[in-house]
Amino acid sequence: MDPTTRNGQNMLIMEALIENLPGGVVLVDREKKVILANKKMVQLTHLPKEGFYLTELSKLFEERIDLGAELDKILSTSVSPVVVLHDIPLKKLFYSLSCFQVFDDTKNLIGGAIFLQDITQEKEIDTEKSEFISIASHQLRTPLGSMRWNLEMLGEYMHLLPEQAQKNFYEAYKSNRRAIWMVADLLNVSRIEEGKTEDEPQPTDLAVMIRSIIQEVVSETEMKSISITFTPKKENIPKVKVDPAHFRDVMENLVSNAVKYTKAGGKITITLDQLDTYVQVSVQDTGIGIPEKDKMKIFSKFFRSKNAVRVYTESSGLGLFIAKTYVEKWGGKLWFESIEKQGTTFYVTIPLA
Template structure:
């Protein structure tokens, strides 16, 4: 801004100097010419006056008297007077001795009036007598219409030059003052102009540095005021627009960050331009290793880089599934489509990744469930049908065999009933169609009551049940009394079923700060490590033959897991094959 102020002031100074010099030369030339013209007129007037005096006084006949009379002019005035005869002879002179003066017929001013008969003769030249530059004016002297001589007046040019110099000095002083005032005025004017412009520039710089609160607070009128108003309006509009962009960007980032699906934006050059947290989780890579990288580097391991290339080059949509095996196996549903800018100009491709691992697992579980249900139903139904057909055919040899067949039909029907009952109950629990009746219950009492129904089977196998120690007092928890009893009964029944004869089962209750821990440990056959993760799945059996022989439906642990989770609890299992298993249930003391 300082440079602009200097430019304006400097430009105005140069223009002022040029104008003053032009004006100075123009005025000085006019004054010089005017002064010379006035001096010449003055000389002519004096010459004419002398001519009249000569004519009226008859001095043209008495040359001696004329010379004497002319010599007195030098005492009163600065002009020089010379009277010259018709032949060029000097008759009289106010400053010089006429005896020493040459014939003046060849002088330019004399030649003009005596020889060429002009009314006025002028000349500026070096005087032969005084050896100085002088201005001469001559006019003819007439008598009876005839030229009888000439009168010449003259003045030194030095006096003219001195007068003009004095005028020039005064004029120069006046013009210098004008120049000085002009420069000061230009400086003030340029400062007043650049000051508001400087404020505008400062505001625009702050806007450039993303300070959108910058405003011009000065009050100006005219065009500067309009400029300030426009800049403030522009700043306000820009601030509002930036706020909208920032809000939209925050919304977009919030949406992308909270999406469970991965979103990836690839530009038209094949580099990843945008991604979200879900993509990081799927690919097990940080954003820094995804954003700015080529799509072949990022998605090459998934085997979908050729699909991305097809979308970018052919402007089509593609859909496929991709598998990831590290750090855990995932199945991703991949949708790839081109994305466009304004004017429908293609800018690259957008990739959406859906984790369908759970869906595929559920589909597999559903398929296995249908197969398991079919298998579980087929065996008893086949037995019932076969023995019923045998009885109906009359091929039973005796009543004892018939009763045996009927007992088998009854047992298989009971098994079918238990299976259907467990399926219906599990379905209700999963759908939360059986709301919990939460009350404060004594855990030790629930365990004692629940194990009474299973104690006979434990005695038949000579299995010792170690109950919780009641000496520490009752342990209370908020739970559904019947459901908690069902949890304990299922766990203890499983322990009895899978513990060999003469084994032991330990039931323990531990009260902690905010939860109660119930554990059931047996000395049975144990569970292989590879089966632990699937142990709570429906119809999953570690030993299918033994389980079926024990009369189990394969749904007990699945029911237990859902009942524990409905109480906001957790269930864990630890097992060593051939040593035994421990099932641990953690329940919060209070239900939220």
């Protein structure tokens, strides 16, 4: 490289930039041979700059990642170009690792790169946030609980009051119950974030559970004149390994959503089937549906579609986030099909025990 030419100078500047990046970088060619490793990467890994081998780098991550395989994915051009892995532990700190394609200015793929960034501080902040939510939620339960009990005591005298007062009382009681549910959701989310879900999977009969959940909502569906049916598509569907209390939370969330967002006179159909190596539950409604532009965000924390908020203002927006986390923990999938103003069907699959 000739530093006296314009090109040469540019090259020196680029090199200097790469060397001084606050994150570690490794560049490999299309055969996964290391072309360069910058100063930060060498510092983080204690591997030598000359003679920096991918296999040595992989070993440092204690087999959590197969770097070779990740790079293969990147370098086969038919695949989406960026792979990002978070919370990679390395010598007691936490990193985010990204693998991406590197193209030259004529759009030729010259190789791949690995970028390693220290996210330890972000992770600590996340943990503090979670702990705060946990503490706050427990504190909130105290006045909410005493409110609940005192309202229930008051309830015994409601028949002595005029109808309007009874309505006011009923609304106050419903709000209190909703607030208690929201606190439970917050606690669930903070436990998920802290990795303390206390999930204990055991062989569970889903048909029995689904029937009991339908029993819980039947008075509400009758009030709204919504028909709700449950159809197991086979006899003797085998049990699946899920935490019963958490699976119940998942099903209650899907069923109560169907009830909430379906107008009077609508229809809810729940099915249970065994397909091959897994069991599938579906919850179909003729409700408000999910707008196209919101479909990508439905499983995000706190997200609620505007059409849902219009129907039902108070809800944490956490139910589906929690549900998806649990279902995926059990090796299953949660997804939906929906047409706005026509209805939605949610599907849950769980692999057989």
